[in-house]
Amino acid sequence: MKRNAGIVGLGCYVPEKILTNLELESIVETTDEWIRTRTGILERRIAAKGQSSSDLASQAAREALKNAGLGASDLDLIIVATISGDMLFPSTACLVQTKIGATCPAFDLAAACSGFPYALAMAGGLVLAGQYKKILIIGSEVLSGFIDWQDRSTCVLFGDGAGAAVVSDVGPDKGILSTYLAADGRYADLLKIPAGGSAMPPSLESVQQKLHTLKMNGSEVFKLAVRNMADAVLKAIALAGISLEKIDLLIPHQANLRIIQAVAERTHVPLSKVFINLDKYGNMSSASTIVALYEAVKSGRIQPGNHIAMVAFGSGLTWASTVMKW
Ligand code: ACO
Numbered sequence: 001m002k003r004n005a006g007i008v009g010l011g012c013y014v015p016e017k018i019l020t021n022l023e024l025e026s027i028v029e030t031t032d033e034w035i036r037t038r039t040g041i042l043e044r045r046i047a048a049k050g051q052s053s054s055d056l057a058s059q060a061a062r063e064a065l066k067n068a069g070l071g072a073s074d075l076d077l078i079i080v081a082t083i084s085g086d087m088l089f090p091s092t093a094c095l096v097q098t099k100i101g102a103t104c105p106a107f108d109l110a111a112a113c114s115g116f117p118y119a120l121a122m123a124g125g126l127v128l129a130g131q132y133k134k135i136l137i138i139g140s141e142v143l144s145g146f147i148d149w150q151d152r153s154t155c156v157l158f159g160d161g162a163g164a165a166v167v168s169d170v171g172p173d174k175g176i177l178s179t180y181l182a183a184d185g186r187y188a189d190l191l192k193i194p195a196g197g198s199a200m201p202p203s204l205e206s207v208q209q210k211l212h213t214l215k216m217n218g219s220e221v222f223k224l225a226v227r228n229m230a231d232a233v234l235k236a237i238a239l240a241g242i243s244l245e246k247i248d249l250l251i252p253h254q255a256n257l258r259i260i261q262a263v264a265e266r267t268h269v270p271l272s273k274v275f276i277n278l279d280k281y282g283n284m285s286s287a288s289t290i291v292a293l294y295e296a297v298k299s300g301r302i303q304p305g306n307h308i309a310m311v312a313f314g315s316g317l318t319w320a321s322t323v324m325k326w
Contacts, residue, residue, distance in 0.1 A: 005124035005170065010298075021156070038256075041282045054140070055099075060162040076134050077132045079136070082110070112286065135168070137164065138290075140162035141284050159281045179320070188315075232319050233309055302326050
């Protein structure tokens with residue numbers, strides 16, 4: 001019998017603290033009007049002092065396990081997609097493993113905002129290969145610690161949060177129908193945290209120059225995001241062997257409403273079929289698409305039998321898409 005890998009449980013956790021556009025007006029020279037009209041973001045969540053990526057991830061993981069009807073000891077593997085892990089090492093996945101009481105292998109995956117669909121592709125492949133049966137994948141970010149809160153071109157965009165999914169064998173008629181992964185390191189300089197790694201270990205100078213914070217060429221990233229996300233959506237649909245009209249809901253990476261609108265226009269997916277929640281959370285990088293999927297399911301926007309396309313784009317550059325039948 002043909003097997004498919006798919007998602008059998010979802011979880012989500014966002015920190016309690018809400019930072020509104022109006023509050024940002026008192027931090028940097030910006031306006032609620034600029035942020036709303038240029039990005040679509042109204043507010044974002046900010047982790048409490050001492051609340052790390054593994055804390056958010058563990059909360060989301062516990063809910064995903066509960067919704068899958070599983071315990072931590074049932075897990076065969078944990079993959080955490082993050083670019084704001086607790087430390088350079090050990091991996092955030094190892095910290096999550098202990099926090100939730102699991103004992104299985106665990107590793108991190110760094111694909112920035114494309115982290116969740118990358119992790120989904122890895123997990124789906126390993127389930128289909130028969131190597132692991134139950135895999136927990138998580139997208140978790142506390143980017144607020146890596147933002148220059150005086151740089152208005154970036155600090156208004158990002159937020160903290162985590163989403164989790166359990167991937168397992170779901171039988172023949174549903175699950176992951178296709179995955180498409182891409183990367184182009186020639187554009188690595190467009191979006192990065194320059195210091196803190198081996199290329200520029202942290203120093204007094206690097207901190208004084210704020211090189212441990214996120215730097216982005218927003219307009220270049222914008223153009224490449226639109227082109228590559230639109231292309232990736234169409235590629236995943238073609239690989240799934242279904243027509244565009246079959247897609248019931250498109251879940252795009254939630255970075256900028258104008259990017260989402262442009263991707264919808266290019267792919268001819270009506271906006272009524274596009275899930276948007278960036279107004280509440282801003283860009284949560286690897287947590288963005290999984291939190292959106294969680295909310296789409298919870299709110300009833302996704303029903304059994306629906307076809308869902310998911311697409312993400314981020315630093316690397318990386319981009320990725322998948323089509324699932326729910
Ligand atoms: N408030 C007020 N004015 C601002 C702000 C702000 N918060 N930020 C920038 N401006 C100003 C700029 O200084 C500029 O002023 P100038 O014309 O006097 O120089 C003007 O607004 C226009 O700036 P642009 O950068 O051209 O604005 P743009 O329309 O491109 O929007 C944005 C900027 C929102 C960053 C957009 O380019 C974008 O969303 N880019 C893509 C981000 C993204 O998708 N990232 C992907 C993944 S993230 C990851 O992987 C971690």
